[in-house]
Amino acid sequence: MKLISKLSGPKQKLITSGIGVFVLILFSSFVMYEATKAKVVFAEDGEELTINTHKDTVGELLNELGVDVGEHDLLSHQMDALIQSGMTIDYVAAKDVTMTIDGKEKEYSTTADTIGAFFEENNLMFTEDDELSHKTSSKVEDGLHIDITTAFEVEIQNGNDKTTVMTTGGTVKEIINKADVSFDQDSNDKITPNLSEEVEKGEAIDIVRVTEEEKVVEETIDFDTETKEDSSLPKGEEKVITEGKNGLVTKTYMVTKENGDEVDRELIDEVVEDSVAKVVAVGTKEPKAQQASSNHTNHSSQKSSGSSGKTLTMKASAFTASCSGCSGVTATGINLSSNPNMKIIAVDPSVIPLGTKVHVEGYGEAIAGDTGGNIVGNRIDVHVPSRSDAYAWGVRTVKVTILD
Structure with missing residues (x-):
């Protein structure tokens, strides 16, 4: 009791005052210590944390926070940058991305927010025809796997x-x-x-491209020419009894084409219209003048008509042996088809005997070697090589001189 009593005197008051002073000094020091701290904002992936720190550098602060900055991480300040009150430190941790292009896999680390930004960051370009497993607007997550098939x-x-x-x-x-x-x-x-x-x-x-179409083809069948002897016609004269008519074969094909070019043709129908032969009567009747000559009658008349040097005015037309259905053989047996340039005239034997050598104005020297149904009196027909020559000659009046 005495000890307590002693302590409760003036000495006790002195101890109590000393403790108060110590506490005050301690509190003041703490306040001063806290007041000297720098106020820093640390932003990680968009989330902010306000920190009061006595650390001198950004690196020391991150180490205090347990943040390990990787090679591909994004940091707004250098690690040795001095801490200043009011500064904001931005930090973005890189995300691991695996990308497979046409079966070839490659690892990436990126701080890009979207896949499109990630492509730009790595100079990767793709077209709308390429096939991507994710949209370019998709957010990049750590561990993302992107599959791409290029077109x-x-x-x-x-x-x-x-x-x-x-x-x-x-x-x-x-x-x-x-x-x-x-x-x-x-x-x-x-x-x-x-x-x-x-x-x-x-x-x-x-x-x-394969197409099939029907195609009709017509083929002409030439008619034949048949000749029949006719004793009622003068020898060498011809008369058409039946006009010839060409036949016709109508063939229908199924034509196959590939890319427009014909590759096959199959006959599917055929219709035949037979031809009709041309029938020509060939005269065999001997000319009267020739008969008289052979019987030695009217000898003086023939000699007068065929007297050498006599000139007759006659109407002259032209004929050719190359006509369709013509035999080409004259009444005297001359084959004009084999001798198209031979100078032969058709005459009325009662005016100019057959075999007589003559000179025809505009035609030249010729032999009276043929007859004709229309060649009567002062009328002759000159032989020319072709139908066009016959047209060119036409019908004209000429002087015919008997040469022998």
């Missing part, structure tokens, strides 16, 4: 036309549809490879 060009030979289409693959049918090339599976078109086959890079598609 390749496929050439399509469409008949005689050519087109190309970009694709990441698929069947022939799918790629043809993508290229907006029309086709009918029920048609005869040939498509290589088959519609169900997968198209590989570097492979082309060939479409052969």
